Amino acid sequence: MADFAWPWQYNFPPFFTIQPNLETRKKQLEAWCALVLDYHRQNKSYSVDVTEIQSAPLFCNKKLDRKLSIEGIYMVLEELRKQGHIEWKDPKTKKQGLLMWRTPEEWGKLIYSWVSSKSMQNSVCTLYELSEGEDSEGTEFHGLEKWLLLRALQTLQDQGKAEVINFDGNEGVKFF
Amino acid sequence: MDRLEWSDTNLVPGEEQVNLQPGIAVYDGQDKTCFENGVLTLTTHRVIWKDNRDRTRVLTLQHSLVVYIEEQPSGFAKSAKIAVHVSAPGPNKKPGPVTQSRYDYIRFSFREAGEGQFFRDYNEQLQQKKWEHVIPQRKPGASRHRAGIMGIERTIQQTHANTDKNISQAFQDLTKLMEKAKEMVAISKSIATKIKDKQGDVTDDETIKFKSYLLSMGIPNPVTRDTHGSGDKYYTELARQLSNVLEKPLKECGGIMTLTDVYCRVNRARGMELLSPEDLLNACEMFELLRLPVRLKTFDSGVMVLQLQSHDEDQVIHLTTQLVEDKGSITAEDLSKEVGVSVILAKERLLLTEKVGGVCRDECVEGLRFYPNLFLTKVTCIT
The missing domain is CATH 1.10.10.10 (Winged helix-like DNA-binding domain superfamily/Winged helix DNA-binding domain)
Incomplete structure (x- = not known):
């Protein structure tokens, strides 16, 4: 994490106190959301565990001796959920969440443009090929978790740009 | 019999136990009573009869009421007895088992013997009249050992009485002070009216002087x-x-x-x-x-x-924002020192400034600090 570029807010003590002033709080939450997404993008992490994340460097600045309270964390995560970046696996307890620092639509677009550039329309490829295959190395969706990949493809299917097919337990996709 | 009082077995200060004889029945003159079997205790002040079965049935006969005692020897199927001739009860007699009696004497029947020694001791005590030597009551406040709940209750009562006295004393002082103060106010009022009317030979200088005195004393004519x-x-x-x-x-x-x-x-x-x-x-x-x-x-x-x-609130907000920016961060205490207002007011200033977005807060274990609101002023470089 040494190379992670922390935003200036991270070293600004008030960042770790939820601001009572609504206007200020809005800006603060915006900054937090951006930071959370950036942080996870850097780590290529697609899930949030609230218990774990509390003490992670993300919410806990050891240098300043400040950490965001659990209420604050939930406020940030709730904000992210509203933006469609988080889905709770357990909506009642809200301990585990799926984090999408790109929404499925965005991923879908990304994948489709890559497919187009490779002129792979009208061909079928497996999901494994897409996310783990040699061809996709160097692309952003390389290493994308399967559930998210499926979601992304689902959006493409809804737009009529692809079709997810299932043959003998192997899942594949055909792009149009 | 009507001279007997209900009592407890606690001895009063100065009282000592002299003799103790079990198996005693009490007779009201010639008549038997229901006090049939008990322990008779002779003390320097009185005799105490305590029921063997019901320990709370305790009777006492003060020596002061005794005129004389006589011994009645035992006979066939008759225990030896001591007849106690008593005088009329005093006005402050405590309640006893009966209120009226035909007899002027009480008899103690010694069913387990021992009457001889008891009679001699009884007579001796009656002659010594130790109950008359009342031990002077110690002054309140001095510690005194008292046993049992009664003792504790008495001590508490005494403390209450003392406190009561102290309070009333204190208020007396206060009342006196109030009276004096009223006089003082009256004087100041009279001076004030004199000045107003310019009575007497008071010069302008003196008037001003007086007025300043009065002002420092307070409001001359309060509403x-x-x-x-x-x-x-x-x-x-x-x-x-x-x-x-x-x-x-x-x-x-x-x-x-x-x-x-x-x-x-x-x-x-x-x-x-x-x-x-x-x-x-x-x-x-x-x-x-x-x-x-x-x-x-x-x-x-x-x-x-x-x-x-x-x-002007806007100006205060502006000044506070400026100050926080200059200092980097500030607490209510810092601000109170900086601008010379009370801490409460300093905090209010900061909260006011926060409300309009001039500053933002940092709450941590060390307390509440305020920082310049970089969230709003600094251009976000995160993308």
Whole structure:
């Protein structure tokens, strides 16, 4: 994490106190959301565990001796959920969440443009090929978790740009 | 029999036990009684009969009531007895088992012998009259050992009595002080009227001097319920006076003062005619209606202050923002030192500034600090 570029807010003590002033709080939450997404993008992490994340460097600045309270964390995560970046696996307890620092639509677009550039329309490829295959190395969706990949493809299917097919337990996709 | 009293077996101070004989029945003159089997104790002050079965049935006969005693020897199927001839009961006799008796003597029947020694001891005690040597009561406050709950209760009662006395004494002093103070106020009033009327040979210089003395003493003619009645008129007049008196101090301390401070200052100045918090508050609420230069303001936190109407909040916010920017970060204490206002007011200033977005807060274990609101001012470089 040494190379992670922390935003200036991270070293600004008030960042770790939820601001009572609504206007200020809005800006603060915006900054937090951006930071959370950036942080996870850097780590290529697609899930949030609230218990774990509390003490992670993300919410806990050891240098300043400040950490965001659990209420604050939930406020940030709730904000992210509203933006469609988080889905709770357990909506009642809200301990585990799926984090999408790109929404499925965005991923879908990304994948489709890559497919187009490779002129792979009208061909079928497996999901494994897409996310783990040699061809996709160097692309952003390389290493994308399967559930998210499926979601992304689902959006493409809804737009009529692809079709997810299932043959003998192997899942594949055909792009149009 | 009617001379007997209900009692307990506790000995009074100075009382000593002399003889003790079990198996005693009590006779009212010639008649048997229900007090058939008990322990008879002879002390220096009295005889105590205690029931063998029911330990709470305790009778006592004071030696002071005894005229003389005689021995009645035992006979066939008859135990030896001691007949105690008694005088009429005194007025402060405690309740006993019977209120009236035909006989002027009581007999103790010794069913387990021992009457000889008891009779001799009894006579000896009657002659010695030790019950008359009352041990002087120790002064209250000196510690005394008393056994049992009774003792504790008595001690508590005594403490109560002492406290009561102390309180009434203290209030007596206070009343005296009030009387003196009233005189003082009367004097100051008379001086005030004299100055007003320019009576006597008081020069202008002296008048000014006197006036300044009076001012330092307080408000010369406080508005009171006596002078201005009750209700609205009282409050309006009070509001006017408050506004007059407070305008200068308010200016001196930066245009704003907490209501508690105001309360203290006003009452100090009024001397005898103290204001109740309600009256002060009611009067302060009139300021706006009367268009006086002083206004009552309640902060979001509930803190109430008086401020001059000319007091400019925008300027305060601007100054506070500026100060926080210069200092980097600031606590309410820092600000109070910096601008010379109370900590409460300093905090209110910061909260006010926060409300308009001038500063932002950092809450941590060390307390509440305020920082320049970089969230709003600094351009976000995160994408």
